Amino acid sequence: MPGDERPEAGGNGRGYLGERGWRSWAFTLDHKRIGAMYLWTTTVFFLVGGVFALLLRLELLSPQARYFSNHTYNIFFTLHGAMMIFLFIIPAIPSGLGNFFIPLHIGARDVAFPRLNLASYWVFAAGFLVIIGSLVAPMDTGWTFYTPYSAKSAAAVTTLSLGIFLIGMSSILTGLNFIVTIHKLRAPGMTWHRLPLFIWGMYATSIIQVIATPVVGVTFLLLAAERVFGVGFFDPAKGGDPVLFQHFFWFYSHPVVYVMILPAMGIVSEVIPVFSRKPIFGYNAIAYSSLAIAFIGFLVWGHHMFTSAMSPLANAIFSFLTFFVAVPTAVKVFNWIATLYRGSITFESPMLYALTFIFLFIVGGLTGPFLGALATNVQLHDTYFVVAHFHYTMMGGTVMGFFAGLHYWFPKMTGRMLNERAARIAWALIFVGFNVTFFTMFVVGTRGMPRRYAEYLPKFQVENVISTIGSAVLAAGILVMCWNFLQGLRKGDPAPANPWRALSLEWRTASPPDTENFHEVPVVTDWPYGYGTPKA
Amino acid sequence: MAHGTGHSRSTGIAVFVALVLLTAVTVLVSYVDLGLMNAVVALLIASVKASLVALFFMHLKGESRLVWGFALVPIAFLALIIFGTLADTMLR
Amino acid sequence: MSGHTGEHADPAVAFESAKLGVWTFLATEVLLFGALFTAYTVFRMKYPEMFRAEHAKLDRVLGAVNTVVLITSSLMVVLGVDAIKRGKARLLEACFGGTILLAAVFLCVKYVEYSAKFHHGIFPRTNLFFSIYFMLTGLHGIHVLLGMGLLSYVIVLSRRGRLSADYFTPAEMSGLYWHFVDLVWIYLFPLLYLIG
Numbered sequence: 001m002p003g004d005e006r007p008e009a010g011g012n013g014r015g016y017l018g019e020r021g022w023r024s025w026a027f028t029l030d031h032k033r034i035g036a037m038y039l040w041t042t043t044v045f046f047l048v049g050g051v052f053a054l055l056l057r058l059e060l061l062s063p064q065a066r067y068f069s070n071h072t073y074n075i076f077f078t079l080h081g082a083m084m085i086f087l088f089i090i091p092a093i094p095s096g097l098g099n100f101f102i103p104l105h106i107g108a109r110d111v112a113f114p115r116l117n118l119a120s121y122w123v124f125a126a127g128f129l130v131i132i133g134s135l136v137a138p139m140d141t142g143w144t145f146y147t148p149y150s151a152k153s154a155a156a157v158t159t160l161s162l163g164i165f166l167i168g169m170s171s172i173l174t175g176l177n178f179i180v181t182i183h184k185l186r187a188p189g190m191t192w193h194r195l196p197l198f199i200w201g202m203y204a205t206s207i208i209q210v211i212a213t214p215v216v217g218v219t220f221l222l223l224a225a226e227r228v229f230g231v232g233f234f235d236p237a238k239g240g241d242p243v244l245f246q247h248f249f250w251f252y253s254h255p256v257v258y259v260m261i262l263p264a265m266g267i268v269s270e271v272i273p274v275f276s277r278k279p280i281f282g283y284n285a286i287a288y289s290s291l292a293i294a295f296i297g298f299l300v301w302g303h304h305m306f307t308s309a310m311s312p313l314a315n316a317i318f319s320f321l322t323f324f325v326a327v328p329t330a331v332k333v334f335n336w337i338a339t340l341y342r343g344s345i346t347f348e349s350p351m352l353y354a355l356t357f358i359f360l361f362i363v364g365g366l367t368g369p370f371l372g373a374l375a376t377n378v379q380l381h382d383t384y385f386v387v388a389h390f391h392y393t394m395m396g397g398t399v400m401g402f403f404a405g406l407h408y409w410f411p412k413m414t415g416r417m418l419n420e421r422a423a424r425i426a427w428a429l430i431f432v433g434f435n436v437t438f439f440t441m442f443v444v445g446t447r448g449m450p451r452r453y454a455e456y457l458p459k460f461q462v463e464n465v466i467s468t469i470g471s472a473v474l475a476a477g478i479l480v481m482c483w484n485f486l487q488g489l490r491k492g493d494p495a496p497a498n499p500w501r502a503l504s505l506e507w508r509t510a511s512p513p514d515t516e517n518f519h520e521v522p523v524v525t526d527w528p529y530g531y532g533t534p535k536a
Numbered sequence: 537m538a539h540g541t542g543h544s545r546s547t548g549i550a551v552f553v554a555l556v557l558l559t560a561v562t563v564l565v566s567y568v569d570l571g572l573m574n575a576v577v578a579l580l581i582a583s584v585k586a587s588l589v590a591l592f593f594m595h596l597k598g599e600s601r602l603v604w605g606f607a608l609v610p611i612a613f614l615a616l617i618i619f620g621t622l623a624d625t626m627l628r
Numbered sequence: 629m630s631g632h633t634g635e636h637a638d639p640a641v642a643f644e645s646a647k648l649g650v651w652t653f654l655a656t657e658v659l660l661f662g663a664l665f666t667a668y669t670v671f672r673m674k675y676p677e678m679f680r681a682e683h684a685k686l687d688r689v690l691g692a693v694n695t696v697v698l699i700t701s702s703l704m705v706v707l708g709v710d711a712i713k714r715g716k717a718r719l720l721e722a723c724f725g726g727t728i729l730l731a732a733v734f735l736c737v738k739y740v741e742y743s744a745k746f747h748h749g750i751f752p753r754t755n756l757f758f759s760i761y762f763m764l765t766g767l768h769g770i771h772v773l774l775g776m777g778l779l780s781y782v783i784v785l786s787r788r789g790r791l792s793a794d795y796f797t798p799a800e801m802s803g804l805y806w807h808f809v810d811l812v813w814i815y816l817f818p819l820l821y822l823i824g
Contacts, residue, residue, distance in 0.1 A: 112645045176652045183602070184645045210652055211613050214660035222667075225763060230753030233667055239678075239756050244670060247621045248663050298616060302624065311627035314620075548706040555699045563692045566822040578818035585814045593706055593807045603651055610655035614662040618669055625670045 015415065015512040029114040030515055034121050035099030036413065039406075042096055045087035045128070046399075047482070052080035054475055057437075057468040063461055065454040073454035074140035081143030082160075086167050087128055089398055090256060093263035094209070095120070095174050097405045098202050100413060102178055104506035104513065105196045107187025107522045112180040120173035127166030134159035142452055144253075147234035147245040151226045158227050161220035168217045171259075175209030178202055187505075189524035193287070196504045196528050197280065200287040201266025204294040208255045208262075212298070216252035219245065243308050250301035258297040260394060261361075262290055264401025265332055268354045271404050272336050274502045275351035276343025279529040282335035289328035296325045306377045315374055322372035329365055333358060344532070348500070349423035353404035356431055360396025364389055367442065382452070385445025391438045403430075403481070410485070411499050415512040416492030422484040429477025436470025504528040551592045558585050643797055650801045654808050657771075661812055664764050668819060671756045680824045682757035685750070687741065691821035694737050695813060701730035702810040705779075705803045715793035717786045724779045724786075724799075727806065731776045738769055761820055768816060771809050778802045 016032045025033060055076050059067050068076070099117065103110050111117050134156040141150045141157075150157050182203050186195070223245070225231045232238025234245045273280045280286065302310060302318030310318075336358055345351070367389040370376045380386060410418050440463040445451075449460045456464070498507040505528070509517055562581040566574065591597040596607060672679050708723030745751070745758070752762040782802050785791055791799060 113649060116649075172656050176649060176656070179652055180645050180648045183648060184641055210656055211610065211659055214656045215617065215663045218660055218663040221767075222663075222763070225752070225759075229751075229759075229762075231759035231763065232753065232756060233671075233759060238753075238759075239671070239675060241625065241670070241674075243624070244621070244667065247617075247624065248666070251617050251620075251663075298613065299620075302620070305624075309628065310624040313627050314624035317623060545707060545710050548703060548710070552699060552703040552706075556696055559692060559695050559699065562818060562822060563688060566688065566818075566824075569824075575823045578822050579815075582815050582818050586811050589702065589807050589811050589814065593702055593810075594804055603647065606648065606651040606655060610658040610662075614658055614665070617659075617662055618666045621666050621670060622673065626673055 015510055016515045017415075017512055018515075027118070029110070029118055031099050031103050031110050031114065031117060032413075032513065032515075034117050035096050035101075037121055038091055038099060038124070039096035041124070041128075042088045042092040045083050046092070047478075049080050049083035049088055050475065050478065052076050052083070054471060056080060057471040059454055060456070060464045061468050063456050063458045063464075068454065070454045071140055074142075074452070075138045077452055078139045078142055079135075082131075082139070085143055085256075086164060087131070089260050089394060090171060091124065091167075091174075093267070093398070093402055093405065094178070094202065094205055094259065095124070095170070097267070097402075097409065098178065098205075098263060099174070101409065101506055102181060102199065102202055103185070104509065104517055105199050105504055106182065106185060107190055107505050107518065107524060108181065108185035109517050109521070111177045112185055113177050116173055117177055120170045120177070123166055123173065124170035127163050127170060130163035130166060131160060134163060144249065145220075145223065146249075147223065147226070147242045148236070150223060151234060158224045161224040164220050165217050168213045168220075171209050172213045172217075175206035175213075178206040179210065182206075187522050187524055191524075193283070194524055194527045195287075196266075197269035197283065197286050197290075198263070198266035198504075200290045201262040201269070204290040205259050205262045207291075208259050208294050208297065212252040212255040212259075215248055216256075219248040219252070222248070243305065243310065246305050246308055247301070250304045251298075254301040254304065255294070255297045257390075257393070258293055260398045261401075262293060264357065264398040264405075265290070267401045267405040267408070268336060268357050269332075270502075270504065271350045271354040271408055272339050273529050273531050274408075274500050275348060275354070276340050276345050277531045278339055278343040279531055280335070281338035281341075282331070283527065283529065285331050286335050289331045292328035293325060296321070296328065300325060300372075303372050303377070306374055307381045319372055319374045319377075323369060326365065326369065333362060333365075348407075349418065349420060349427060350404050350408035350500070352424065352427045353400050353407060356427070357397060357400040357404060360392055360400060360434070364392025364394075364396050367392065380445060382450055383445040384441040384449045384451055387451050388438050388441035388445060391441070396434060396438070403427075406485070408500070409506075410488060411495030412506055412509075412511050412513070414489055414492070415495050415510075416488050417495045417499065418488040418492060419484055422480060422487070426477050426481035426484060429473055429480060431477075433470050433472070433474030433477050437467050437474055438470070440464070440467040440470070502528075503530060547592055551588050554588060555585050639795070643800075646797050646801050647804075650804045654804070657808060657812075661764075661767065664760070664767065665815075665819075668760050668764065671760060675756065678755065679757050682755060683820065683824060685745075686761070686821045687744075688821050690737055690741055691817050694734050695817045697730050697734050697737070698810045698813050701727045701734070702807050704730065705806050709796065709799050709803045712786070712791050712796040712799050713793055717789070717791055720791065720799060721783045721786050724783050728776050728779050728783075731772050731779075734772060735769060738765060764816055764820065768809070768812055771812070775802075775806050775809050778805060 016030055025037065028034060055068070056073070059065065059073055059076075065073060099111070102108075137154065137156040139145070139150075139153070139155045139157065139160060141153060141155070145157070182195075182199060222231070222233055226234060232240040234240045234242050236242065269280060269286055300318055300322045302314055303322045306315055306319070347355075367385070371380055371386060371389060407418060407423060410416070444460045444463045447460070449456055495511040497509065497511050499511075500507070505518075505522060505524075506513070508522065558581050562578055565577055565581075568574075570577065590607065596604065704723045704727040708720045708727070711717075711719035711723060742762075750758055752759050779802055782791075782798050785798055
């Protein structure tokens with residue numbers, strides 16, 4: 001019976017964490033250790049990127065550029081965006097939690113290519129070192145690096161391009177590994193329809209990573225070539241087209257937002273049934289909607305370019321297709337809510353974050369169509385409405401999902417329990433702080449406040465001050481959460497194998513798991529969502 | 537797993553001969569002015585050559601549907617990025 | 629049994645996994661070159677006369693020679709993989725050695741072409757056609773170079789006795805990569821050299 005077996009435990013009780021020494025980490029082939037390294041690294045970049053955000057909010061207290069020059073402000077929002085996107089939000093769930101839990105979820109001992117997995121981490125490290133190196137002449141282009149400015153800027157664009165190329169390569173290797181792992185290493189009896197929904201989400205994510213990332217890689221290669229060799233793909237003076245850069249850039253950067261959200265949605269699909277003690281409603285719908293989101297996500301990149309003088313036909317097609325991506329997304333939301341309905345709901349910290357995800361992602365998602373419609377896009381493009389939209393989806397969505405996953409899987413990864421009270425206090429601060437920070441941006445955005453400016457019209461000041469106060473509360477919440485994680489690591493209560501009485505395979509291993517995950521490869525006979533029966 | 541019969545070697549050589557001949561054809565045709573058809577013919581021949589390489593040298597012939605999927609799906613996305621971009625650049 | 633080394637218990641699964649892995653990697657390569665093919669298409673459509681005039685400056689004969697060189701190198705790979713499937717390690721090494729040699733010939737021809745262009749004052753920045761020409765063939769050339777390294781590594785493995793009729797995965801997988809490099813050139817050649 002699930003949850004009944006004696007959990008697998010071995011060694012000195014420290015499982016995969018037992019072996020010590022820096023070499024056992026630097027040269028590890030254990031997916032759990034590689035995942036842990038990614039988690040630490042991406043969390044550091046989350047905090048650094050957050051500091052830049054706080055500096056931006058500090059400056060925005062006053063309508064004039066008071067603390068920083070315009071140029072410095074531009075550098076700050078470029079670094080905030082680039083770090084958060086390339087060094088945190090894209091790798092955090094897939095390469096962090098994904099690496100740790102995909103083999104466990106499918107009943108495998110490791111991923112298909114463990115050495116490639118290690119290589120992906122070191123390529124990532126090389127990438128961020130190169131990116132940090134480029135800070136000698138930091139970028140002020142915004143994280144979108146549009147030509148012609150990026151081609152001519154005095155900043156270290158070429159170095160940065162190389163760094164992002166390496167980060168992209170790491171992403172590709174991770175996605176490649178996961179695709180083959182999911183196809184080939186499932187335990188006996190683990191059919192596709194018995195997979196945890198986190199795996200469906202990660203599979204769809206990996207497809208996007210493999211198909212889309214090479215395009216952005218070449219884009220940055222071409223940007224570097226423009227600066228170094230003087231090629232003119234994006235230079236009007238040489239017959240080139242700056243909008244071509246935007247096509248290439250967004251062909252990746254739109255699908256990549258689904259790289260960001262699909263894993264988080266997968267986590268939500270895991271957490272909601274556990275803390276409702278109910279089977280997930282609409283397993284097939286949720287599974288296939290992940291693939292649908294991945295596919296449709298490739299068709300809509302032009303909706304970032306409506307004001308870039310694309311052809312009217314292109315505008316119309318991209319706008320029309322943009323509305324379709326809402327459909328599979330809504331399917332998921334309805335199924336989660338149906339799962340909650342008449343469930344036996346408890347509000348442990350993972351569940352708090354999962355529910356927060358649903359609420360905030362709905363807000364963020366509903367503000368998408370305003371931007372997808374051509375007429376309103378013209379009004380709202382490059383305003384704070386856009387900033388609010390993507391923070392509600394990326395932070396209210398992905399980051400809340402990430403926090404849910406961290407709290408849910410903390411006992412499994414570390415063998416310790418978190419302090420629930422501290423976790424709830426942190427959650428409350430984060431929830432309130434987040435909404436105060438970002439909801440005001442919808443307001444000033446519709447009233448016309450443009451993004452990426454240190455200065456703004458005085459009529460927007462009240463909302464900006466409120467937003468900055470919100471960001472302080474949000475930061476406090478995150479600090480409490482981080483403190484809670486550190487305290488938990490040092491002196492949390494020992495965690496049982498299955499503190500949440502969950503049914504997916506990772507909970508059959510010890511907390512923390514042994515290096516080889518399972519003593520015997522499990523034989524799977526049922527899906528992992530049989531909650532609410534006497535067995536679970 | 538060892539299926540090294542003489543069959544695959546002779547197939548390989550036959551495909552090689554076909555590829556060289558097709559190369560010769562495409563070069564010769566390029567000296568004739570067919571207007572727009574030059575591009576069509578050249579790309580058609582290239583696609584036949586590419587198919588031969590994929591089917592025989594890369595063993596796609598006889599592979600599972602899964603491998604065929606991995607081989608063909610990227611081409612669909614390639615078509616997407618080309619035509620999606622052209623929908624803008626050609627119609628401004 | 630330690631799961632560290634990633635050796636799957638079943639060699640058949642390991643082979644199929646490796647094959648899927650390589651095809652997935654080739655998918656990324658399709659999109660990598662794909663963006664450049666997109667740029668080619670966009671600019672050809674925009675500047676048809678310029679493309680026609682400039683492409684004539686490329687030497688069709690040298691391009692054709694390189695095409696045949698690569699096709700032959702692919703044949704050598706086919707023969708090499710076939711050899712190791714029959715347990716003939718030395719023959720594999722000879723065939724892959726031949727592939728590397730032909731690859732070197734390819735790169736020499738490209739060197740001759742590039743230096744001729746530079747000598748005539750034609751550089752990547754000269755015009756969009758040559759920007760595309762140099763970027764596409766340059767990226768392809770890098771892949772040829774990397775392929776030479778990969779095939780050399782397979783030869784080293786074979787010389788160490790690590791390959792046999794029962795285990796030839798590195799040879800087969802490197803072969804797949806090499807055929808792809810050939811395949812890209814099969815399109816590059818007409819697009820750059822032949823179409824007016």
